[in-house]
Amino acid sequence: MFTFEDLSQLDDRGVQVLLKEVSSEDISVALKGASDLMKDKVFSNMSERAAAMLKEDLEAMGPVRLSDVEKAQVKIAMVAKKLEGEER
Numbered sequence: 001m002f003t004f005e006d007l008s009q010l011d012d013r014g015v016q017v018l019l020k021e022v023s024s025e026d027i028s029v030a031l032k033g034a035s036d037l038m039k040d041k042v043f044s045n046m047s048e049r050a051a052a053m054l055k056e057d058l059e060a061m062g063p064v065r066l067s068d069v070e071k072a073q074v075k076i077a078m079v080a081k082k083l084e085g086e087e088r
Contacts, residue, residue, distance in 0.1 A: 002077055002080070002081055003073070003077060004030060004034065004038070004073035004074070004076055004077045005034070005035060005038055006077070007038065007041070007076070007077065007080055008035070008037050008038045008041045010041075010080070012044070012045050014080075014083075015041060015042065015045040016045050017083060018076070018079065018080050018083060019042070019045060019046065021079050021083065022075070022076050022079050024054065024057075026072045026075055026076055027042065027054065027072075027076070028054060028057045028058055028061060029061075029064055029068055029069055029071075029072035030069060030072040030073045030075075030076050031054075031058060032058065032061065032064045032069050033064075033066065033069035033070070033073065034073070042054075043055070
């Protein structure tokens with residue numbers, strides 16, 4: 001089973017490709033329930049400006065329902081799985 005947290009194992013190029021394929025809204029919701037390792041992985045693969053904007057969005061967002069976080073994380077994991085399949 002492939003999970004959102006497994007994405008922290010991707011190389012930087014893989015994360016960058018994934019970030020282009022998912023909406024910033026999905027990313028911000030998914031990161032609300034993510035580990036610091038996963039957040040750092042995402043932020044380090046964005047431009048400084050984009051990372052700063054995402055951090056601001058996360059702070060301004062307030063609490064998010066766990067079901068919404070899990071839904072966004074599954075959606076992103078599915079996109080990663082699809083991209084992995086296309087790569088082969």
